[in-house]
Amino acid sequence: MTTRKKAPSLGDWDxxxxxxxxxxxxxxxxxxxxxxxxxxxxxxxxxxGRAYLDGTSSIWVNVHGHRHPVLDRALDQQRNRIAHSTxxxxxxxxxxxxxxxxxxxxxxxxxxxxxxxxxxTAVEVALKMAVQYWQQRRPKAGPKNRFLHLNLAYHGDxxxxxxxxxIDLFHARFRPLLFATESADPPYCYRCPLxxxxxxxxxxCLEPIEQILRERGPELAGFxxxxxxxxxxxxxxxxxxxxxxxxxxxxxxxxxxxxxxxATGFGRTGQMxxxxxxxxxxxxxxxxxxxxGGYLPLAATLTTEDIYRAFLGxxxxxxxxxxxHSDTGNPLGCAVALxxxxxxxxxxxxxxxxxxxxxxxxxxxxxRRLPHVGEIRQQGFMVGIELVRDRGTREAYPLEARIGQQVxxxxxxxxxxxRPLGHIMVLMPPLSVDLRTLTRMVDILSRSIxxxxxxx
Ligand SMILES: Cc1ncc(COP(=O)(O)O)c(C=O)c1O
Numbered sequence: 220m221t222t223r224k225k226a227p228s229l230g231d232w233d234x235x236x237x238x239x240x241x242x243x244x245x246x247x248x249x250x251x252x253x254x255x256x257x258x259x260x261x262x263x264x265x266x267x268g269r270a271y272l273d274g275t276s277s278i279w280v281n282v283h284g285h286r287h288p289v290l291d292r293a294l295d296q297q298r299n300r301i302a303h304s305t306x307x308x309x310x311x312x313x314x315x316x317x318x319x320x321x322x323x324x325x326x327x328x329x330x331x332x333x334x335x336x337x338x339x340t341a342v343e344v345a346l347k348m349a350v351q352y353w354q355q356r357r358p359k360a361g362p363k364n365r366f367l368h369l370n371l372a373y374h375g376d377x378x379x380x381x382x383x384x385x386i387d388l389f390h391a392r393f394r395p396l397l398f399a400t401e402s403a404d405p406p407y408c409y410r411c412p413l414x415x416x417x418x419x420x421x422x423x424c425l426e427p428i429e430q431i432l433r434e435r436g437p438e439l440a441g442f443x444x445x446x447x448x449x450x451x452x453x454x455x456x457x458x459x460x461x462x463x464x465x466x467x468x469x470x471x472x473x474x475x476x477x478x479x480x481x482a483t484g485f486g487r488t489g490q491m492x493x494x495x496x497x498x499x500x501x502x503x504x505x506x507x508x509x510x511x512g513g514y515l516p517l518a519a520t521l522t523t524e525d526i527y528r529a530f531l532g533x534x535x536x537x538x539x540x541x542x543x544h545s546d547t548g549n550p551l552g553c554a555v556a557l558x559x560x561x562x563x564x565x566x567x568x569x570x571x572x573x574x575x576x577x578x579x580x581x582x583x584x585x586x587r588r589l590p591h592v593g594e595i596r597q598q599g600f601m602v603g604i605e606l607v608r609d610r611g612t613r614e615a616y617p618l619e620a621r622i623g624q625q626v627x628x629x630x631x632x633x634x635x636x637x638r639p640l641g642h643i644m645v646l647m648p649p650l651s652v653d654l655r656t657l658t659r660m661v662d663i664l665s666r667s668i669x670x671x672x673x674x675x
Contacts, residue, residue: 229254229266241389253631258285261652263636271636272660276649278638279450279482280513283562284651290514293558297551306334306548313553320560321506321519324491328500329521333540334548338481339375341505341518342443345477346379347542348503348526349441352475355538356529360437367431367442367474369405373451374443374479374505383443386451388618388641401435403428407455409594409605410613417458425464436472441503443477446493447598450482453643454603456596463497475502475526481518482601485509485559486569486650489576489599502526510556517552572650575657576600582661589665591672602646606668608675616642622671629667635660644668 227235234248253271257264261284263271273281283290297313304311318332335344346366353363368374368383375381381390382397390397404412406424413423432439446462449455469476478501483493487509490496494504503526507518532538546552562568576599583595586604593607606622608614616622623639630637639645648660 253636260284260286261649261656269634271631271634272656272663273649274630274635274637274660274664275645275647277513279487279647280508281649282485282509282512282559282651283566283568284649287512287562287651289558289562290512290555293554294514294551297554300550302551303546303549305545307543311548311550311553313550313557314548317553317557317560318519320557321521324560324563325504325521326492326494326500328523329504330524331522331527333520333522334553335518335520336516336544336546337375337518338479338505338507339377339380340544341481341507341520342374342383342477342479343377343379344520344542345443345479345503345505345522346383346441348520348522348540349475349477351538351540352526352529353440355532363438363440365399365401365435365438365440366477367401367403367428367435367439369444369449369452370402371405371407371449371452371455372402372443372445373449374445375481401431401439403431405449405452405455406457406461407452408458409596422458422461422464425461425468428465429468432468432472432474436474439472439474441475441477442469443479445479445481446483446499446501447488447496448483448493448596448601450601451640453605453640454596454598454601454645456598456603460497462494462499466497466499466501469502477501477503477505479505481505481507483598485512486563486572487599487601487647489572490569491563493598510559511552512555512559514555515549515552516546517549517556566651568650572600575650575652575654578654579657579661582658586661586665586668589668589672591675592668600648600650603640604644604646604664604668606642606644606672618642625671626664626667629670630663633663633667635663635667637664 230252233252254266255263256266261273263273321332333344335341350364366383370385372385374384378396381393383400384390385402408417415423447457466476478494480492484506502523504521511517530538530540586592591606593605596603608616622642627637627639
């Protein structure tokens with residue numbers, strides 16, 4: 220009797236051919252992967268037809284829900300014209316229109332848009348622009364080419380972005396490749412490095428920052444910061460007034476403020492851009508993720524007229540910004556991004572978001588009663604729930620306990636997909652989610668935390 224060999228499945232091919240990012244593949248190879256085939260609104264649907272709630276907006280990218288008809292249409296219409304041409308020596312209508320629209324919604328004072336491909340490259344562009352800006356603005360002054368950033372910062376995975384980052388688990392191995400930077404502690408109030416309490420601390424954590432700016436200002440090209448919330452650091456929220464003060468200090472010590480709004484941009488914190496909350500205009504602003512809401516990779520670095528003008532001159536002065544990517548200003552991505560901004564207007568996304576943010580706070584409140592919830596941090600629609608082994612001492616779970624991963628596994632069984640940051644559970648629903656679905660997401664998260672930590 221002959222036995223028929225089972226045909227390989229997509230899961231088999233995944234394990235045989237794919238290498239997944241931020242993933243221990245030895246473990247991955249032992250598991251059956253969830254293979255997402257379709258999406259609708261806040262749902263991801265796998266090849267088995269199972270629907271999951273997209274609890275992290277597909278890694279903080281999705282804005283208006285999956286398969287939005289306006290975005291689908293914009294993509295189709297542009298595809299019928301052209302998929303790609305270059306911005307090197309040419310222009311294209313969606314790239315022009317999108318630049319104009321972005322400047323229209325950006326903090327006042329930002330006037331120019333430089334396109335790239337993803338969050339990391341948007342940050343790289345900002346770093347390179349800052350260094351070249353000072354060379355050309357003050358050619359006779361000494362080198363002004365170092366950067367200040369916060370500890371635990373994450374600005375992407377390319378070498379420049381990693382240099383201004385500081386998450387050991389991700390970055391330590393690459394230290395030999397990185398350039399030297401200055402760094403300061405973030406306002407991680409739950410674990411205050413100065414052992415102070417907000418607001419009586421009066422933002423004392425800004426003093427070491429001012430000291431660095433005072434002493435090293437002449438060498439510093441820029442201060443790179445995620446405004447309002449350091450996302451990958453564990454959703455570390457900044458107290459009110461922090462960002463505004465950072466802006467004032469950067470101005471005082473003549474250091475460019477580089478706002479990395481890759482995660483916070485496009486409504487995620489409740490306004491179009493996080494900087495708006497504190498009335499701040501950065502000198503450079505990096506955008507990606509929500510720019511197309513995941514339809515296509517696209518990024519932009521926005522800057523001021525002052526910076527732009529420092530790059531003007533005769534060709535032979537070589538003040539040109541010699542940087543660009545093959546897909547820069549890709550018309551398909553720009554057409555979708557334009558349509559996405561139109562949805563913000565026509566659907567009044569930001570106005571509708573306000574009560575949803577309040578509902579989310581209300582829904583999260585009962586989770587404080589769970590004995591292993593140390594702190595719940597929320598900035599608009601960005602939530603981090605820090606799980607601790609001991610709430611009294613705030614003792615953290617060790618990485619090996621994989622507490623976050625365990626909770627995510629439980630949530631998955633209940634129909635919610637999450638991607639924790641170690642022991643910090645992240646919830647970042649698409650802005651379009653309705654109250655019923657939001658309630659379900661929080662309920663599943665709560666029950667999953669309770670199920671995993673019950674016996675600790
Ligand atoms: C604040 C911030 N900056 C930059 C990046 C890098 O973006 P990308 O993964 O698109 O390169 C991320 C990604 O999570 C981010 O959160």
